[in-house]
Amino acid sequence: MAVKKNIEVIDTLQSVELGEGVEIMLRIAGPFPRALALLLDMLIIGGVMLIFTIIMVILEITSGNPYVAEGIRLIVAFFVSWGYFVYFECGRRGATVGKRALGLRVVDRSGNNASRGQIFVRNILRLVDMMPGIPGMAAGVFIGSFGLGFMCCILTKKFQRIGDLVANTVVVYTHPDYVVTGQQPNVEHPVAPTAALAREEQVAIADFYNRAGLWSEARRIELADHASELTREKGMRGMVKLLGMAKWIKERGK
Amino acid sequence: MKESDFEAKNTQDWRQYDMVMENLERGNHDAVDTPKVPGMVRKLCSDLSLARHRMYGSRTCENLNYRVTRGHKLVAKADGGFRDKVVKFFMADFPQAMRKEWKLLVVCWLVFLVPFFVMWMSYSYDQEWADSMLGDGAKGDLDASYGKGDDSNLSMRDEFGANFMMFGHYIHNNIGIDLLIFAGGALAGIGSLFFLAVNGLSMGASLAYVLNEGSPEKLLSFVSGHVSYELLGMVVAGMAGMRIGLAMIKPGQMSRAKALLESGKSGLPLIIGACCLTFLAAIIEGFWSAQNVSPDIKYKVGYAGWFLLALYFIFVGRGKKYAA
Numbered sequence: 271m272a273v274k275k276n277i278e279v280i281d282t283l284q285s286v287e288l289g290e291g292v293e294i295m296l297r298i299a300g301p302f303p304r305a306l307a308l309l310l311d312m313l314i315i316g317g318v319m320l321i322f323t324i325i326m327v328i329l330e331i332t333s334g335n336p337y338v339a340e341g342i343r344l345i346v347a348f349f350v351s352w353g354y355f356v357y358f359e360c361g362r363r364g365a366t367v368g369k370r371a372l373g374l375r376v377v378d379r380s381g382n383n384a385s386r387g388q389i390f391v392r393n394i395l396r397l398v399d400m401m402p403g404i405p406g407m408a409a410g411v412f413i414g415s416f417g418l419g420f421m422c423c424i425l426t427k428k429f430q431r432i433g434d435l436v437a438n439t440v441v442v443y444t445h446p447d448y449v450v451t452g453q454q455p456n457v458e459h460p461v462a463p464t465a466a467l468a469r470e471e472q473v474a475i476a477d478f479y480n481r482a483g484l485w486s487e488a489r490r491i492e493l494a495d496h497a498s499e500l501t502r503e504k505g506m507r508g509m510v511k512l513l514g515m516a517k518w519i520k521e522r523g524k
Numbered sequence: 525m526k527e528s529d530f531e532a533k534n535t536q537d538w539r540q541y542d543m544v545m546e547n548l549e550r551g552n553h554d555a556v557d558t559p560k561v562p563g564m565v566r567k568l569c570s571d572l573s574l575a576r577h578r579m580y581g582s583r584t585c586e587n588l589n590y591r592v593t594r595g596h597k598l599v600a601k602a603d604g605g606f607r608d609k610v611v612k613f614f615m616a617d618f619p620q621a622m623r624k625e626w627k628l629l630v631v632c633w634l635v636f637l638v639p640f641f642v643m644w645m646s647y648s649y650d651q652e653w654a655d656s657m658l659g660d661g662a663k664g665d666l667d668a669s670y671g672k673g674d675d676s677n678l679s680m681r682d683e684f685g686a687n688f689m690m691f692g693h694y695i696h697n698n699i700g701i702d703l704l705i706f707a708g709g710a711l712a713g714i715g716s717l718f719f720l721a722v723n724g725l726s727m728g729a730s731l732a733y734v735l736n737e738g739s740p741e742k743l744l745s746f747v748s749g750h751v752s753y754e755l756l757g758m759v760v761a762g763m764a765g766m767r768i769g770l771a772m773i774k775p776g777q778m779s780r781a782k783a784l785l786e787s788g789k790s791g792l793p794l795i796i797g798a799c800c801l802t803f804l805a806a807i808i809e810g811f812w813s814a815q816n817v818s819p820d821i822k823y824k825v826g827y828a829g830w831f832l833l834a835l836y837f838i839f840v841g842r843g844k845k846y847a848a
Contacts, residue, residue, distance in 0.1 A: 288569065290566055345692040348699065362551070387789075398710040398711060438785040519579065
């Protein structure tokens with residue numbers, strides 16, 4: 271939950287401070303969901319182009335004059351292969367069909383919608399990210415291993431490929447991820463802590479309460495034992511007392 | 525205040541906020557009291573700060589975080605009219621960017637022209653260089669279009685729709701090459717330089733071959749109309765790519781990451797401009813260059829093209845009105 275000031279949080283959450291003075295957390299998507307989204311998009315582009323090409327070739331053969339159909343085929347192939355990603359990512363949802371299916375979208379690094387220019391740049395540079403591969407436009411799909419993009423993703427903190435770095439964009443999850451909290455422990459009495467606690471310590475104890483539903487009783491006791499200096503108790507009693515303190519911290523009058 | 529009390533107190537507001545966001549995202553502006561929206565977003569910001577400060581559970585915080593992120597996107601959006609942007613691009617951004625990057629313009633022209641002339645000149649000493657650059661296939665194509673005989677396959681362009689097909693081919697191929705040259709810049713600039721130089725070599729070889737073995741007038745009158753826009757488009761794409769490449773090699777005072785994203789911003793007007801130039805070239809190459817018009821007129825159109833481009837890039841977008 272809260273941001274710890276001096277502690278480097280190892281997390282896919284990236285905090286961005288807004289003009290309103292509040293920090294928002296962006297959940298950055300890693301290479302794996304992005305690869306799946308990409309695969310889906312490639313299948314869609316490939317499928318569409320295959321069907322379209324077959325139709326146009328039949329038209330070319332049957333109409334007697336192949337030129338117009340061939341011209342249309344070439345222009346459409348160009349706009350589909352280069353424009354599919356740009357068109358969909360410029361849309362209101364900021365995501366291609368594949369990204370939407372995985373609950374992802376492209377945003378500016380500030381959490382804002384990315385501009386058309388940013389989308390354009392990040393998608394031309396897709397060609398470099400997909401290296402080593404074949405930058406041919408066979409069937410309208412660029413085929414590549416995305417090795418460079420993958421390496422760049424795992425080497426940068428915000429999982430950005432080269433196109434993202436140049437365009438200043440990130441790919442994020444659109445919806446919050448609810449930690450499964452299970453049954454919240456039932457605490458009868460708030461207990462005042464025996465010593466004055468720093469804010470970080472209060473956060474830690476509140477987090478203990480918030481997540482207690484995830485753990486078995488033995489695990490809760492094991493963790494609560496680390497705070498036995500504060501609770502002056504061990505085992506079950508210590509755990510109950512620590513939960514009481516958490517309740518006190520969370521509910522103290524305001 | 526207990527978490528549940530906090531939620532109970534604000535649920536009404538939050539639900540209303542969600543509905544407003546839903547409407548705004550659907551573009552349904554009439555159903556929303558727009559002037560109130562920024563205030564609502566700020567209220568949510570303060571709710572989020574309070575929830576974090578009071579250490580409420582992660583579900584509450586996550587929900588509020590989601591709502592703030594959603595509202596921030598809509599409130600902080602700076603979207604001018606699309607038409608204004610297009611006008612500003614052609615009247616100011618593009619020529620200004622070209623003048624600002626004049627050094628890169630010179631460098632990229634040289635990277636293209638030096639191999640071009642070297643290959644062309646080499647033909648009179650040793651034909652093998654040009655031959656190996658072209659290969660039998662390309663030589664056959666050149667013979668078919670610009671060979672010595674009377675018939676040229678350019679005359680197939682008189683058939684209905686043939687011009688349109690070639691227009692499609694030029695879009696597909698030539699703008700694709702521009703984008704490739706730009707993307708190649710992200711390999712520390714090597715990709716851009718490579719494609720520029722290779723294009724210079726193969727064009728130099730083609731020109732030398734036709735000048736010596738074919739009928740030059742067919743080639744020159746065909747290319748004269750569009751060559752200015754097409755070559756400049758390619759060179760400008762190279763400039764855009766080199767912007768990115770230079771940011772990697774020589775970030776200067778900035779960190780490399782910062783230099784990269786700045787290069788994206790300064791390269792953008794160039795690559796869009798390059799695509800426009802090449803698109804223009806494709807129109808001319810498709811619908812004008814193969815017309816049955818006397819070579820004299822075609823050459824004049826060609827010179828006019830260079831002249832117009834020079835005028836455009838030297839004079840457009842100056843003055844106070846367009847000051848950056």
